[in-house]
Amino acid sequence: MPWFRTHPEYLPVLGRTSDSMESPTATLADEPPSAKLVFKVLEHHDSLTQEQLAEETMLPRRTVRFALSRLDEAGLLDEQVSFRDARQSVYSLSSEGERVRSRNE
Structure with missing residues (x-):
């Protein structure tokens, strides 16, 4: 059972509600279409830069x-500094993102 259900007294301190702390699948379902599209593209590629994601x-x-x-x-994301250009970041799905991916297959 999630901690916020067993200890609701912490919610006012953290400024969050239990609705905003649901499972990653629910979190992805609540994301805007652009985030879902970027997630889908990252499902099919190991890692991409922001520029590559914009192209895709x-x-x-x-x-x-x-x-x-x-x-x-x-x-749902891991961000690494690009080896080719340290000014850029390379994005890939985190382990949590991979779990969401496997649930959706």
Whole structure:
């Protein structure tokens, strides 16, 4: 049982409700379409930069950046510094993202 169900007294301190702390699948279901699309593209690629994601999804870079931030907040992404260009990051699914992926297959 999740801690927020057994200790609801902590919720006001943290400023969160139990509705916002559901399972990762529910979290992905609540994400905007752009985040779902970026997640789907990352399911089929090992890792991509923001620029590559923008090319693959045909979304503006700003929208991809927003989608990445939402997926990162949900704990579904891993971000690594690119070996080719240290100014860029490479994104891939985290272990939690892989679990969500396997549930959706």
